[in-house]
Amino acid sequence: MVLFLAESPLQVISCYELFKQKFADERVLLVVKYSGERKKKTHDYQLKKTVEALDWPECKEVSFLCRIKQFSWAKKRIIKYKIIKACEGHANVVCMGDFKSEWMHDLKIKLLPESVYLTDDGVGVIEAKKKYIDKGFLHRNKKSGWLSGDHYVQPIIFSSFVRSSGDGSSVHNDYRALRAESRNKEVDVGIVFYFGAKYSEAGIMSLEHELELISKAKLYFEERGKKIKYIPHRADTPSKLELIESQLNIPVNPLGLPAELYLLKLGYLPWGIAGAFTSALLSLDKLFDFESVVSFEVPSAVLRAESSRAISNIYNEYRQAGIDVVGLDFNKHDRI
Structure with missing residues (x-):
């Protein structure tokens, strides 16, 4: 099971590239989080159009926004439980669209993946690499902030902003799947x-x-x-x-x-x-x-x-x- 997590159009596109290049023969699930906020209506519209334009075999669309703000935490917990259940409690690979996202880190920890990918292909991937990953800060939670430790899996960076490394810690995204189309x-x-x-x-x-x-x-x-x-x-x-x-x-x-x-x-x-x-x-x-x-x-x-x-x-x-x-x-x- 390969789980892709995304919350922006470019993250979805980069996840799709990784899916097509490396995991086309695996069972994959894309989870897309929408903002749901009125001020981000255009963002959500483009995100939905991006998902619809690509042939994802399985997709789950979610939003943590709740009309009663005090219950947002409960809605988020229920959604994460349903995602874990859809993965049958375990994912061999978790692909995170945003390294700063706490909900993505939370799912990553609970699903105990053997491999983790960072599939953000925005300019923020450069900051994530230099500021956190290269310094050993591999996990983030709401209470403790950024954490380091050998028990955290170092993410493989999949991005057009990096070159493929000999040790496999980074893979250059050349967009070959979409380019072929x-x-x-x-x-x-x-x-x-x-x-x-x-x-x-x-x-x-x-x-x-x-x-x-x-x-x-x-x-x-x-x-x-x-x-x-x-x-x-x-x-x-x-x-x-x-x-x-x-x-x-x-x-x-x-x-x-x-x-x-x-x-x-x-x-x-x-x-x-x-x-x-x-x-x-x-x-x-x-x-x-x-x-x-x-x-x-x-x-x-x-x-x-x-x-x-x-x-x-x-x-x-x-x-x-x-x-x-x-x-x-x-x-x-x-x-x-």
Whole structure:
């Protein structure tokens, strides 16, 4: 029995890749946790569409949200009991979509797996590896926080952000399963998809600097005879998207699906893709043959101090993966 745990569209996609590459002949169960919160309606919608688009043999959809907040803990306990029962009390392999998730760690401990995989393919996997796994912190619970010990199974990292290691502690995700499903597509040679993110919304940089970043990206490609379309993150605010359209004169193109699935279904490919430090660049670069993949490097001076080192690590990963990292100078610019 192989148990996959996920709570985001990209986690589901990465879990699917691992399932197809390694466990296609095993009995597998995907458990997907939805937020259920009204403010995360778009996230839940994309998550459900992602699950529906992939041929999972067995899937259980759950939400811990309870109308009476005081009873949420009871609902969570009942759901976890039902998952354990569905696994008949044991799973040979547990694949966690998020290493920081307490409910995933809790199931991992109770099911006594022989192997554990970390299948998060977002930029957070770099932090998880450096901050926790490499330092021996392999388990997390609500009462004690991060714990270490030889009795905890070290997770095998399955991600496009890592290279396969000789000792088997990490496996590079090259998206071969989904890539095999993609067909030869025509290319729109005049278009670049620029993938946005919730940088200002999360306080990583100011809105002014984020708009300046996008403006500089637009100029970079205009000088090369290309036009960009802004692909919003599901957490981008409507007010920011309005400024991108009205002040920067850049069309905003919501996908309604994770970028990986959207482009698989799309009848053509853009000439290139771009962004700052978004997970989409690495996963899409593995899935499709773009003429150009560009990451714009934001100066650390305009980033939140506590985020600067982690973002620097992401740019280093991009360089090692062969993605063009273009430095930006925010000291010499035209104000928006």
